[in-house]
Amino acid sequence: MPIYEFQCEDCGEIFEELILGNREDEIVCKKCKSSRVKKLMSQVAFKSGSKFVSSLGSACSTCKGGTCSSCH
Numbered sequence: 001m002p003i004y005e006f007q008c009e010d011c012g013e014i015f016e017e018l019i020l021g022n023r024e025d026e027i028v029c030k031k032c033k034s035s036r037v038k039k040l041m042s043q044v045a046f047k048s049g050s051k052f053v054s055s056l057g058s059a060c061s062t063c064k065g066g067t068c069s070s071c072h
């Protein structure tokens, strides 16, 4: 079952909602009942963003430049 994270644009509340069918438009904030909510990609992507990608690149011991394009 698809569970998405939403963030309320009014109060900033982040909550998870189970989406069934086309009911995404009916999602309301669980805190303030606002319908102005936006869907987040995922909790991991939201918190880490591009830093997660760059940390993966710098984790390669043979690369000093932050990317592994030359050694993989």
Ligand SMILES: [Zn+2]
Residues within 6 Å of the ligand: 008, 009, 010, 011, 012, 013, 029, 030, 031, 032, 033, 034
């Ligand atoms: Zn809210």
